[in-house]
Amino acid sequence: MKLNTLSEGPDARHRRKRVGRGIGSGLGKTGGRGMKGQKSRSGVAIKGYEGGQMPLYMRLPKRGFNKPARKRFQELTLSKLQAAVEKGRLKEGALSEKDLLDAGVVRRLWDGVSLIGGGNLTAKLQIEVTRATKSAVAGVEKAGGKVTVKGAAASA
Numbered sequence: 001m002k003l004n005t006l007s008e009g010p011d012a013r014h015r016r017k018r019v020g021r022g023i024g025s026g027l028g029k030t031g032g033r034g035m036k037g038q039k040s041r042s043g044v045a046i047k048g049y050e051g052g053q054m055p056l057y058m059r060l061p062k063r064g065f066n067k068p069a070r071k072r073f074q075e076l077t078l079s080k081l082q083a084a085v086e087k088g089r090l091k092e093g094a095l096s097e098k099d100l101l102d103a104g105v106v107r108r109l110w111d112g113v114s115l116i117g118g119g120n121l122t123a124k125l126q127i128e129v130t131r132a133t134k135s136a137v138a139g140v141e142k143a144g145g146k147v148t149v150k151g152a153a154a155s156a
Helices: 078-087 097-102 134-142
Strands: 074-077 093-095 113-116 125-129 146-149
Touching (some): 074 078, 078 113, 113 125
């Protein structure tokens, strides 16, 4: 395939509807809006309005709570760590969250990295993260490494 052989499909481009340009156009007079009523006039904002009846979104029960200042952590499993070492993205030794980001093991840091168990780790790593589960710490220590949790103690 070459760039000079590419072409658009038959319906790739549509002509703009020219409304209100005479009865011969098929969109003259009322311009496709029908006859009278609120929706035929300009400045209409109906959305969830039900003519004074209590709207559906207000009738349904609300559940739960969204904490506005919640912290978001990038999760990292032991199997992902091992895969990165095997691919050569990470070297055995001391690792920080910045090293994980630079190597492409995590996509973004947000409020930090949370190391979670899941899979096996054979590489000997000294890793510093914001949070770590007990199973993840046990998995790293089993491989001969060490997990350092920044700030608070390891969470369950």
